[in-house]
Amino acid sequence: MLVAPNRRGEVAAHSSSAVDNIAPSGGSSPAASAIVAQAVSGSHVVKIDGYSRIKGLGNGKYIASESFTIGGHRWCMRYYPDGCQTEDAYWISIYLQHSTDPTDASEVKAEFKMSLLDQDRQPVALRGRCIHTFSSKERAWGFRQFIKRKDLEESPYLKDDVFSIRFDVTVSKGIFTEPILPHVVVPPSNMHQHLGQLLSAGEAADVTFEVGGETFAAHRCILAARSSVFKAELLGPMKEKTATRV
Structure with missing residues (x-):
């Protein structure tokens, strides 16, 4: 569909939105907290195939690409x-449009960048990033003077009458607060040292082994946990189950 757009400026400066009356919930105040702005990012490439045949469409007239989804x-x-516009007659104008229902009163804040793709399919940004709040009253935002047609025609971006534009879009999804829990350092386990001390001292030993005329005090539960043979011998139906000397 070919239409004449509303007259608009190129890219206006935008101040960041203030976040009011957002307080952490819960009881006691945490040692630290964070304000988190969620966002979803994505990219889409539009190929212009037949540049010379599309050129000459007429000042103020545009072609809308197929729609694509980013951030829902x-x-x-x-x-x-x-x-x-009239003063842009020697330029190519590019806009990103939010395909919303004109009767929808909701707003969508997005940050986006437009880049030409070189012959290695790598993006080359000609303009800076834009931040805009799209609404039913202002559905499109971009650059009236994205690149001069003469500059594009003499550049390596246009080859065989084809060039591509990549859109990198980040959509804001909301703001929330959360506590930051303190970092707790867990020391390495020294259980083996404590068990070794019990064995060396013979404390709480409940079974004694006689080997070659020597006796060794041990702990029945530790042996059973470490050896299926000792488990059957010391905790099973064998006679050693109730014996204190083996």
Whole structure:
């Protein structure tokens, strides 16, 4: 569909939104907390195939790309091959449009970047990032003077009458607070040292082994846990189960 756009500026400066009346829930105050802004990012590439045949469409007229989904929202590109406004007649204008129902009063805040792809399919940014709150009143935002047609035609980005534009979009998904729990350092286990001390001292020993005329005090539960043979001998139905000397 070919339409004449509303007159708009190129890219306006945007101040960051203030977050009011957001307080952590729960009882006692944590040692630290965080304010977290959730976001979802994605990319989409639009290929312009037949640049020379599309050129000459007319100043102020655009072609909308197929829609694509990023962050749970539908988007499309507005491509003005002969510029968006009269003073842009020698330029290509590119806009990102939020494909929302005109009757939908909700707003979507997004940060996005437009890049040309080189012959290695790597993005080359010609303009900085934009931050915009899309709404039914302002559905599209971008650059009236993205690149001069002459510059594109003399660049390596246009080959065989084809060039591609990549959109990198980050959609804000909400803000919440959360406590930051203190970091607890868990010391390495020294249980083996304590068990060794019990064995050396013979404390709490409940079984004694006689081997070659020598006696060795031991702990029945430790032997059973470490050896299936000792478990059957000391805890099973064998006679050694109740014996204190083996």
